[in-house]
Amino acid sequence: MPNIRVLRDMKARKGVFDNEVTRRAYLYVARNQTLPPQVRHQAQLQLNTFGRYTRPTTVKNRCHESGRGRGIISEFALCRFQFRLKALAGELNGVRKASW
Amino acid sequence: MSAVFPSRIAKLNRLRCSIFQTIYNPTGIRTGAKYLRARLRGPSMLDYYPVEMNISKIARLYPELEITDEDEEQRFQDVEDRKKRGKGAPKKARTKEQGRRAQRRR
Numbered sequence: 001m002p003n004i005r006v007l008r009d010m011k012a013r014k015g016v017f018d019n020e021v022t023r024r025a026y027l028y029v030a031r032n033q034t035l036p037p038q039v040r041h042q043a044q045l046q047l048n049t050f051g052r053y054t055r056p057t058t059v060k061n062r063c064h065e066s067g068r069g070r071g072i073i074s075e076f077a078l079c080r081f082q083f084r085l086k087a088l089a090g091e092l093n094g095v096r097k098a099s100w
Numbered sequence: 101m102s103a104v105f106p107s108r109i110a111k112l113n114r115l116r117c118s119i120f121q122t123i124y125n126p127t128g129i130r131t132g133a134k135y136l137r138a139r140l141r142g143p144s145m146l147d148y149y150p151v152e153m154n155i156s157k158i159a160r161l162y163p164e165l166e167i168t169d170e171d172e173e174q175r176f177q178d179v180e181d182r183k184k185r186g187k188g189a190p191k192k193a194r195t196k197e198q199g200r201r202a203q204r205r206r
Contacts (some may be wrong), residue, residue: 002149010149017142024135032132059145077148 006067008053009060015053023050 002010029035029043052058062069063079071080076092087095110126117124125131159167182188193199 002152006149013142013145013148017146020140020142024138024140027135028132030132031130031135033130056141056145061148064150 003067005069006062009062012053012058012060015051016056016059019050019054020056023047023054 026043026047030040030047032040060069061072061074061077063072063082064077065082066079068079072078073080073083076083078086086092088097113126114124155167155169156172159169196202
């Protein structure tokens with residue numbers, strides 16, 4: 001069972017997915033310098049009405065195993081400790097402990 | 101080698117844009133095109149976490165199968181038993197004065 005932070009992150013991902021196209025359209029209008037300033041301002045105001053979990057920056061890659069938010073090895077989507085555990089258990093293909 | 105007029109360079113650029121189907125934008129004004137050009141990131145964001153299947157999810161997906169989650173049933177039963185012994189969760193406070201925080205301060 002994922003912890004609350006992972007659930008919140010899932011919610012953010014869902015929100016980003018649902019609102020991405022409309023947000024992009026507003027962004028296009030708001031950042032377009034060839035359009036009249038009033039229109040751009042209105043678009044910016046509309047952008048501000050979107051909720052917190054619709055912005056892509058609220059999405060954070062968390063550990064698949066433990067839900068930890070820091071020290072994620074993105075190739076495996078695991079935090080450093082879970083990565084070590086799994087690697088030592090031989091569950092990650094092509095990963096072995098260095099020794100020289 | 102003679103100097104080339106800036107107006108001729110501008111003309112050349114305009115022609116180049118028409119040939120390669122790019123937008124002629126000599127002043128570099130922001131058109132917001134990058135927000136339309138960029139790929140949508142939502143789909144790849146959605147499938148970051150692996151899909152986890154458990155009994156309650158399957159039961160919710162297929163209500164016609166009438167699967168019962170035994171652990172969940174047991175939990176409900178335990179909660180009921182605890183309530184009978186007067187060990188249930190306290191009632192939600194209606195007003196601020198009833199709240200536990202206010203009681204502690206007194």
